[in-house]
Amino acid sequence: MIKAFLVDDEEHALTILELFLQRTGEVEVVGRSSNGFDAIRQLRTLNPDVLFLDIEMPEMNGVELAEIVRNDNSDVQIVFVTAYDQYAVAAFEQAAIDYILKPLEADRLSKTIARIQKESVKYEAVIQQTSSTDDEARPSKLNIRLFGRYFAGIDGGPGMKWRTSKEKELLAYLALQDGNRAHRDLIIENLWPDESYHKAKIYLHTCVSLLRKHMKQLGLDSILKYENARYFLVSDRVEIDAQNYKKRLNSLKKQGNTVLEEIEQTLMIYEGPLLQDEDYVWAEQETELCDKSAAQWRYSLTEAYLKLQDYDKAVAMAELTIGYSPYEEEAYRLLMKGYHHLGRNDQVLSVYRRLSNKLEELRIKPSETTIKLYEEICS
CATH class of the missing domain: 1.10.10.10 (Winged helix-like DNA-binding domain superfamily/Winged helix DNA-binding domain)
Known part of the structure; x- marks a missing residue:
């Protein structure tokens, strides 16, 4: 027997719904309420399988009530009741949450009951599967x-x-x-x-x-x-990788940029631009901030490698920076320095040409700083 709790601000609507549910022979109405606040109070002691919630109610509507109830009991099923809200019907249908329209129809209500029973069987199967799994094997995060x-x-x-x-x-x-x-x-x-x-x-x-x-x-x-x-x-x-990345950045700033291993580990979290395949307008500013911070730390790391005469690492880090920021001249200059120290001036020329070709797309030329560095290396 399905245990149901009903909420509607119209008393006669509650009575009709309860009568229809009782006639199915599949549902026991364990409680009813005319407003969301009273419903929350009653639900603290009740444990229904399903809530039938009217959408349009004063002070707290059915959607808001469902959010509050689901916060404490994620297993309870929700059926929304609406008289005219067609866009809500479409939304709930997409979300696999059932709905019924007023005035109530016995055939439609029977389909709702069948759907509730089907979902209950699925849930029991999940519970049994979870119970048979070792605690250590269950995902925690x-x-x-x-x-x-x-x-x-x-x-x-x-x-x-x-x-x-x-x-x-x-x-x-x-x-x-x-x-x-x-x-x-x-x-x-x-x-x-x-x-x-x-x-x-x-x-x-x-x-x-x-x-x-x-x-x-x-x-x-x-x-x-x-x-x-x-x-x-x-x-x-x-x-969350982005959250871990920011925490590590804050820690690095406090330490004063001196712990190379921690800088390397932090940059390993950055596996590409934030949400690179998505088009979320609200994320644009955060994406730009993350890109800039990663580039700055890659520059710092490359310069540190150059000072330590670890030129292979310097070259690898500069190439990585160019991969993310192909128009940043500073990355090309660091790469040119790295190859120069490795005695590979042929690669210096290649890097300079790569930069020139990239900047040509923007109809600009390398800066005087870059040109001067190239001439000093190749002179």
């Missing part, structure tokens, strides 16, 4: 890599399967908050700037539901949280 090719999943294992592009973008946005909590309105402003606020809230909820579902499929639960209208990832349940 969600790995999120934002440098280079974007990846989220189990390190060395499966990645998350995206249902929509926006859920993928939402996870990247939350991962770049450095442990801070992102307000719902700010997320909406960045991810759905052209949508109405009400509609965007529906889409945000859809993406959150999808993310939680996909995380659970990986054996990772309760990572994405919602409190006081803010979303965040539980810090000790995620491993």
Whole structure:
């Protein structure tokens, strides 16, 4: 028997829904409420399998209530009830969250019950599989890599399967908050700037539901949280390369740029531009900052190698810098110095020509500093 809790601000609507559910013979209504705040109070002691939530309610609507409840009980299933909100219907359908339209129809409600039962069977199978797995073999963290090719999943294992592009973008946005909590309105402003606020809230909820579902499929639960209208990832349940990179940079700055091994280890985290294959407008500034910081540390490392007369490493680091920043003259100058110290002036000429050809694309010529260095080396 499915245990259900009903929430609707219209008393007669609650009564009709409860009557329809009882007639199916498959559902036990364990509680009902006319507002979200009272529902939260009751749900502290109840453990329903499914919530039937009216979307349009004063003070706290069904979408907001679902977020709060799911934060504490990610297993509860949600069925939204709506009288006219067609765009919400489309959103929930994409998110694999069921819905029913008012006025209620017995046949449609029967399909909803069948869907709930099917999802319950799937969930029980996941629980049994998880229980049979050794604790040591269970994943403990969600790995999120934002440098280079974007990846989220189990390190060395499966990645998350995206249902929509926006859920993928939402996870990247939350991962770049450095442990801070992102307000719902700010997320909406960045991810759905052209949508109405009400509609965007529906889409945000859809993406959150999808993310939680996909995380659970990986054996990772309760990572994405919602409190006081803010979303965040539980810090000790995620491993984020961009976050680790920034922490290491702050540590390096305090140490005064002298620990070469730590600089090398920090730069190893930077596997390419931030979210290089994605087109997220809100990430552009962060991408630029990360690119500049990585370039500066590569310059510092190359210069340190030159001073230590470790010219092979200097050449390798300068080439790497050019690979990321093909128009930066300083990288070419360092590369020319490295090859010169190795006695390979033929490569100095080659590097100078590479730079000249690159700058020609921008219709400019090498700077006087670069020309002077080249002439001094080749004289």
